[in-house]
Amino acid sequence: MNMLIVTGWGWSEMLWVALISICLVFFVLVLLVFIMKLFGFVFTRRAAAAAPAGAPAVVQGQLHEEEIAAIATALKLYRGALHDRESEVLTIMNIKRAYSPWNSKIHSLTQLPDKK
Amino acid sequence: MYTLTSSSDFVSDSLLKFVESTGIAGFFTSMGWGSVAMICVAFFLLYLAIRHKFEPLLLFTIAFGMLLTNLPGANLYHTELFADGHVHWDIFVANAGLLDYLYLGVKLGIYPCLIFVGVGAMTDFGPLIANPKSFLLGAAAQIGIFVTFLGAFALGFSPAQAGSIGIIGGADGPTAIYLTSMLAPELLGPIAVAAYSYMALVPVIQPPIMRALTTQKERAIKMRMLRPVSKLERILFPIIIAVIISLLLPSAAPLIGCLMLGNLMKECGVVDRLSKTVQNELMNIVVIFLGLTVGATATAEAFLNFRTLGILVLGVLAFAMGTASGVLLAKLMNLFSKEGNKINPLIGSAGVSAVPMAARVSQTEGVKADPSNYLLMHAMGPNVAGVVGSAVAAGILLSFLG
Numbered sequence: 316m317n318m319l320i321v322t323g324w325g326w327s328e329m330l331w332v333a334l335i336s337i338c339l340v341f342f343v344l345v346l347l348v349f350i351m352k353l354f355g356f357v358f359t360r361r362a363a364a365a366a367p368a369g370a371p372a373v374v375q376g377q378l379h380e381e382e383i384a385a386i387a388t389a390l391k392l393y394r395g396a397l398h399d400r401e402s403e404v405l406t407i408m409n410i411k412r413a414y415s416p417w418n419s420k421i422h423s424l425t426q427l428p429d430k431k
Numbered sequence: 432m433y434t435l436t437s438s439s440d441f442v443s444d445s446l447l448k449f450v451e452s453t454g455i456a457g458f459f460t461s462m463g464w465g466s467v468a469m470i471c472v473a474f475f476l477l478y479l480a481i482r483h484k485f486e487p488l489l490l491f492t493i494a495f496g497m498l499l500t501n502l503p504g505a506n507l508y509h510t511e512l513f514a515d516g517h518v519h520w521d522i523f524v525a526n527a528g529l530l531d532y533l534y535l536g537v538k539l540g541i542y543p544c545l546i547f548v549g550v551g552a553m554t555d556f557g558p559l560i561a562n563p564k565s566f567l568l569g570a571a572a573q574i575g576i577f578v579t580f581l582g583a584f585a586l587g588f589s590p591a592q593a594g595s596i597g598i599i600g601g602a603d604g605p606t607a608i609y610l611t612s613m614l615a616p617e618l619l620g621p622i623a624v625a626a627y628s629y630m631a632l633v634p635v636i637q638p639p640i641m642r643a644l645t646t647q648k649e650r651a652i653k654m655r656m657l658r659p660v661s662k663l664e665r666i667l668f669p670i671i672i673a674v675i676i677s678l679l680l681p682s683a684a685p686l687i688g689c690l691m692l693g694n695l696m697k698e699c700g701v702v703d704r705l706s707k708t709v710q711n712e713l714m715n716i717v718v719i720f721l722g723l724t725v726g727a728t729a730t731a732e733a734f735l736n737f738r739t740l741g742i743l744v745l746g747v748l749a750f751a752m753g754t755a756s757g758v759l760l761a762k763l764m765n766l767f768s769k770e771g772n773k774i775n776p777l778i779g780s781a782g783v784s785a786v787p788m789a790a791r792v793s794q795t796e797g798v799k800a801d802p803s804n805y806l807l808m809h810a811m812g813p814n815v816a817g818v819v820g821s822a823v824a825a826g827i828l829l830s831f832l833g
Contacts, residue, residue: 351563
């Protein structure tokens, strides 16, 4: 087993690569934070401008426990009422009687003489 | 004309040749014990996937690929066709087995990217758009990757191998496979098994670390409700992220580009058929091919050595450090946040990708501290930021070590 492959890289190169890589990950993602913040600022202002004048501002807050419980119960009842079991009543919608001389009534009866 | 003696010789020779050609005879060769051991490992992984449902979609297929490749004489996969990190096209067609052909999708970096299209189409980036600070938690959780990178080097792995081992800490299977297939294909089997095993073990690995680093009061912090995100924001987000990251880090473009392509398909609402296809049919087909071929790389020669043991130990350390750094950064951010804007540090651990398992762990731990605390949507922000962060980290490692 030859685990150590000679690459010319020592500890100083490895430490620099690790440090630069961590900094780069943070740099890219912090840049995205700023871009998305700007993005959110623009869109919330657009939404505020689009709202009718004099309309009360919508305040987003944490839902109260009772409200969460009520929503959960409503969802549970709704899901419970959903059709998850068949009614077990079969309704025959259509009966097709295929014609055959073997089940034909006219052929099974004695024909009356034609008086013409 | 055959005499009786020559006929009996012919029959015995033929029978001997037949016996030697069977796989059973392969068990009695020099590496036969290795095949037996690997078949036992494959059975164990199949047991974990089927009985305990440990990441079954991938662990199941990986285990079966491992089983097939270690059956002596089956010749489904040949390591020599991919020796020295590149495909030997000159001998490929004459010697390749079924799994060799399928493995080209891994070798050429196709399957992980296709999986990312499906992941993108299944991911809701809404919580991340509503709370961009989550990107910081996603970045912090990547620290484990680079610490493990140094740890692997200390254990004697080459820089390229160390980078591939470190990426296990990103808890992102396709990213780990993509980077390893580019940097250290000889370690693909052990790294894929370690990455997916630890992702399945997120509910076991993370909670003790989260509890050790937080107080009861911190775990009970209730976060402010996220603002609603408009459809236009959801459509622009993948386009902007794909452009910015691809310009800054071209090596991360395949992963991020595919992730954002899938997400745009979902959010734009005009290509529903494509979105459903990448979420279901395409994703399932690629998962089968990816799992089988990654499992096939776990041959006895590649798997049964001390390197595998080192990878398994380093992998769990990478996970643990990623979790810890996410939680600690959330605590640090709280020092500078106003009352009412505080972050529950439990969501920091979700920065280690593993979507959505890590977010669920944050939710479960939050509910234990306060049954009325709902952290799931807040944790989804760092969770999807972790996917972006690990792809960025992979791109950086690829540009330095590739």
